[in-house]
Amino acid sequence: MLFEVLKARGYRLVGPRIRDGAIVYDELASVDALPAGWTDEQEGGKYRLREREDGALFRYAVGPHSWKKFLFPPMMRLWSAKRTGNAFELAPEQEETPRFAFIGVRSCELHAIAIQDKVFIDGKFVDPVYAARRKNAFIVAVNCSQAGGTCFCVSMKTGPKAQSGFDLALTEIIEGARHYFLVKSGTDAGAQVLAEIPHRTATEQEEKAAEQVVERTAGQMGRAMDTTGIKELLYRNYEHPRWDDVASRCLTCANCTMVCPTCFCSTVEDTTDLTGEHAERWRKWDSCFQVDFSYIVGGSIRASSKSRYRQWMTHKLATWIDQFGASGCVGCGRCITWCPVAIDITKEVRAIRETESLRLSDPQIEGRHLGNT
Numbered sequence: 543m544l545f546e547v548l549k550a551r552g553y554r555l556v557g558p559r560i561r562d563g564a565i566v567y568d569e570l571a572s573v574d575a576l577p578a579g580w581t582d583e584q585e586g587g588k589y590r591l592r593e594r595e596d597g598a599l600f601r602y603a604v605g606p607h608s609w610k611k612f613l614f615p616p617m618m619r620l621w622s623a624k625r626t627g628n629a630f631e632l633a634p635e636q637e638e639t640p641r642f643a644f645i646g647v648r649s650c651e652l653h654a655i656a657i658q659d660k661v662f663i664d665g666k667f668v669d670p671v672y673a674a675r676r677k678n679a680f681i682v683a684v685n686c687s688q689a690g691g692t693c694f695c696v697s698m699k700t701g702p703k704a705q706s707g708f709d710l711a712l713t714e715i716i717e718g719a720r721h722y723f724l725v726k727s728g729t730d731a732g733a734q735v736l737a738e739i740p741h742r743t744a745t746e747q748e749e750k751a752a753e754q755v756v757e758r759t760a761g762q763m764g765r766a767m768d769t770t771g772i773k774e775l776l777y778r779n780y781e782h783p784r785w786d787d788v789a790s791r792c793l794t795c796a797n798c799t800m801v802c803p804t805c806f807c808s809t810v811e812d813t814t815d816l817t818g819e820h821a822e823r824w825r826k827w828d829s830c831f832q833v834d835f836s837y838i839v840g841g842s843i844r845a846s847s848k849s850r851y852r853q854w855m856t857h858k859l860a861t862w863i864d865q866f867g868a869s870g871c872v873g874c875g876r877c878i879t880w881c882p883v884a885i886d887i888t889k890e891v892r893a894i895r896e897t898e899s900l901r902l903s904d905p906q907i908e909g910r911h912l913g914n915t
């Protein structure tokens with residue numbers, strides 16, 4: 543019923559569905575497209591779908607996609623130009639802003655959207671595409687009922703319960719043969735949609751059952767990260783030997799930045815056709831793991847994989863705080879699951895934290911290659 547109400551209001555429904563062996567975010571024609579009875583198993587460098595018997599619609603952790611691909615498209619043409627005699631005529635891209643209804647947004651993802659709002663809307667330069675798509679979006683959150691092996695939202699204080707930033711928030715509850723949703727509205731728009739769907743006030747017991755779902759999920763976190771003084775920790779350890787260790791494993795493939803829901807870097811590319819009559823400018827996602835990303839006059843300032851990994855992790859967990867007043871990591875675990883060599887941001891932080899005290903108490907350890915922990 544929710545799907546019909548949203549469609550009738552002109553929304554394009556986007557949410558989880560199975561494609562290419564993963565649960566991805568894509569257009570949903572109906573509720574039947576949701577991955578009913580499927581879950582995922584995640585570990586460092588590992589992702590696998592598994593069938594479950596309870597028919598749950600949302601009992602899995604986040605997959606490789608995030609909502610940023612709908613708010614901040616991976617590729618988009620900014621303008622095109624055609625030759626007119628000795629000049630060019632520019633044609634800015636005219637986009638009819640889509641009205642997305644995002645179905646199944648997790649709490650960590652609400653935090654990631656809030657972070658991207660700071661980047662694209664709250665700063666000096668507003669990204670018009672992001673701002674328009676964001677304004678139009680209707681968000682249906684889902685409180686997590688199963689954490690993945692690489693999740694650590696509890697450490698980052700971003701989940702598993704959706705606290706704000708949604709129009710509607712659902713908790714999926716399965717009690718034997720009884721399968722139902724507890725719904726909370728977070729905005730007037732959410733309340734209006736809810737008013738069109740048959741519902742009743744939840745009983746105290748149903749409210750309690752919903753709380754228990756979230757509590758159980760909070761206890762299932764596959765990872766943890768101690769964030770105490772993390773900014774200062776990383777600033778103090780810019781020359782820590784662990785960066786050499788991680789560089790010896792990192793392929794600089796950029797997967798971690800592509801799957802990260804908060805990464806926002808892009809580049810522009812200009813192309814012309816062979817006649818020189820037509821030119822276009824495209825914006826594409828980019829990554830700080832690319833050598834060219836830090837190219838300035840004379841070359842790249844981050845030529846080594848060590849400097850690129852250090853830049854990425856230090857930005858996420860330290861300089862981001864100075865830049866935007868919040869961590870750039872929401873603990874979704876995607877960068878761990880989708881790293882082909884299973885580099886784990888939580889382990890890297892732990893290794894630096896644990897060996898920093900060793901280093902400080904035993905100066906001879908300074909400079910020694912520190913192994914995986």
Ligand code: SF4
Nearest residue numbers: 792793795796798881
């Ligand atoms: S940390 Fe992993 S995912 Fe990220 S660039 Fe290195 S190898 Fe690729």
Ligand code: SF4
Nearest residue numbers: 802871872874875877
């Ligand atoms: S850094 Fe990794 S765990 Fe943190 S938000 Fe990005 S992908 Fe998720």
